[in-house]
Amino acid sequence: MTATPGIAVDGVSVRYGDIVALDDVRLTVAPGRVTALIGMNGSGKSTLFKTITGMVRPAAGTVAVDGRPPAAARRRGVVGYVPQSEDVDWSFPVSVRDVVMMGRYGHLGITRRPRPADHRAVDEALARVELDDLADRQIGRLSGGQRKRAFVARGIAQDARVLLLDEPFAGVDKRSEATIVRLLRELAADGRTILVSTHDLHALPSLADEAVLLLRRVVFHGSVAEALRPDLLARAFGLDPGHPRSTTAPEGEA
Amino acid sequence: MNLLDILLEPLQYEFMLRALSATAIAAIVCALLSCWLVLIGWSLMGDAVSHAVLPGVVIAYVIGAPFALGALVFGVVAVALIGIIRGTSRVKEDAAIGIVFTTLFALGLVLISVTPSQTDLNHILFGNVLGVSASDLVQIAVLAAVAFAVLLIKRRDLTLFAFDPIHTFAIGLSPRLLSGLLLGVLALTAVVALQVVGVVLVVAMLIIPGATAHLLTDRFGRMLVIAPSLSAVSSLVGIYLSYWVDASSGGLVVLVQGIVFAAVYLFSPRHGVIGRRIASRKPVAESVAGD
Numbered sequence: 001m002t003a004t005p006g007i008a009v010d011g012v013s014v015r016y017g018d019i020v021a022l023d024d025v026r027l028t029v030a031p032g033r034v035t036a037l038i039g040m041n042g043s044g045k046s047t048l049f050k051t052i053t054g055m056v057r058p059a060a061g062t063v064a065v066d067g068r069p070p071a072a073a074r075r076r077g078v079v080g081y082v083p084q085s086e087d088v089d090w091s092f093p094v095s096v097r098d099v100v101m102m103g104r105y106g107h108l109g110i111t112r113r114p115r116p117a118d119h120r121a122v123d124e125a126l127a128r129v130e131l132d133d134l135a136d137r138q139i140g141r142l143s144g145g146q147r148k149r150a151f152v153a154r155g156i157a158q159d160a161r162v163l164l165l166d167e168p169f170a171g172v173d174k175r176s177e178a179t180i181v182r183l184l185r186e187l188a189a190d191g192r193t194i195l196v197s198t199h200d201l202h203a204l205p206s207l208a209d210e211a212v213l214l215l216r217r218v219v220f221h222g223s224v225a226e227a228l229r230p231d232l233l234a235r236a237f238g239l240d241p242g243h244p245r246s247t248t249a250p251e252g253e254a
Numbered sequence: 255m256n257l258l259d260i261l262l263e264p265l266q267y268e269f270m271l272r273a274l275s276a277t278a279i280a281a282i283v284c285a286l287l288s289c290w291l292v293l294i295g296w297s298l299m300g301d302a303v304s305h306a307v308l309p310g311v312v313i314a315y316v317i318g319a320p321f322a323l324g325a326l327v328f329g330v331v332a333v334a335l336i337g338i339i340r341g342t343s344r345v346k347e348d349a350a351i352g353i354v355f356t357t358l359f360a361l362g363l364v365l366i367s368v369t370p371s372q373t374d375l376n377h378i379l380f381g382n383v384l385g386v387s388a389s390d391l392v393q394i395a396v397l398a399a400v401a402f403a404v405l406l407i408k409r410r411d412l413t414l415f416a417f418d419p420i421h422t423f424a425i426g427l428s429p430r431l432l433s434g435l436l437l438g439v440l441a442l443t444a445v446v447a448l449q450v451v452g453v454v455l456v457v458a459m460l461i462i463p464g465a466t467a468h469l470l471t472d473r474f475g476r477m478l479v480i481a482p483s484l485s486a487v488s489s490l491v492g493i494y495l496s497y498w499v500d501a502s503s504g505g506l507v508v509l510v511q512g513i514v515f516a517a518v519y520l521f522s523p524r525h526g527v528i529g530r531r532i533a534s535r536k537p538v539a540e541s542v543a544g545d
Contacts, residue, residue, distance in 0.1 A: 053424050075426035083420060092293060092417050093474045102414050106425035112410035138472035158425065 004067040006031040006193020012061030021047040023217045034188045036208035037197040045197040077106040080160025082151040090140030097135040103158035125156040145176020162193040169200045264497045273383045277489045280450040283398040285485035288464030289477045294416045297461045302355035304444035304456040306332035308362025329441025381452030381504035401442045451504035458508040466515045469525040
């Protein structure tokens, strides 16, 4: 395969003080596919995301996003990020359109005054996620699924080649979940790299082309069907029979 | 006496004209800044920086440097110290803020007490807007203009940062730079408001207008208009009241702002405690997920 990987993580280790968050993670995420990142709380999913955006510097190893170091990728607007619900202030006085426009800020001048092309890009992104009717609503006045779509639209308006989604199905009903899955599939078909962290194993077969099981290191990376094998899941969720002391159960399903 | 007399009589005194101008200027620029502070959750930071600039102002006075410079230096020192204490010990952020600003404020008090000057401690603590001189007014106007311009030019970036610092970072902008910019403006603004309501009450002008406006609108652009307008009007009402009832001007400026907040808190149509109930008697079909 000659295509540049969307995300290439090579031998990355991250420590917070004495705690090892990531240990020699090696992972290549291909463009044109939806890749699910599965792991329990504390498995290092968020840290991996932060390492990909460059927010956290690894103690060892390198990260490339769309073939570039994270800082260069950020400047080029390659990285789109859809935050977890609890990381967003839903009472913030911005409309859906305002949020989507924030995807354009990296392209804009010093005062970030939008040009006609930016308004067009925002309109197109809103239409694509089917939120054009709700564009002027305050962001908190959307349902859980609509909120996620608004942030995906921000990534589309940004024309992000790599889209990171942190637990996008938490607090989202089944129908919205299906809409989001379809949307992510379409975006992958555009040639984007889509990495989705999730607890939701039920949605996995329809959502993702491949799956990564993470427990501080990559436990497994391959097909979804294989990732759902009980022995692999048990290892990813720290229930490995070989390690009798680790009994932490998966938690936090929405 | 009719309303016109009530409004016009104080204007024949030059000190009242200066007081009203200084108050309006400070109210507008503080209120503008407050929109971001309340949304980020930096009210305590506003309190801290506005107190911590005191030693900077005193030292600037002693060596004859501009007050703003001294304030800026100590604003930066305060923020840096808070960050260091939080980052390198088990002390939590609110405690770190409390320790740093009270200590710097105390340093300011000590410096004032050993500095031979005409400046009355009470004026610094509680403001002396009726004693604002022409040159004070010029300084207030210049600082406010700088703060106002920075906020207006960078308003979209600051709003982006306030709403989603991770996205700000992910698209190649610097959340650290933007937060530094906001704190710098905060230090400048603190100097402006210091003369009007004094160090102790500056924080009111930096928080109440933004919080009030947030209860009135779901649009940030409108917040940036509502907060300064409400703040300017209530502050001017406060000054007039202080003239007519002969009471503390700084105190009344803040008191009126607080009363306006209370009214909005109760009766705002969408986000007021009572207003919401009245509004909810009418069927609202579109409210999917309130806050």
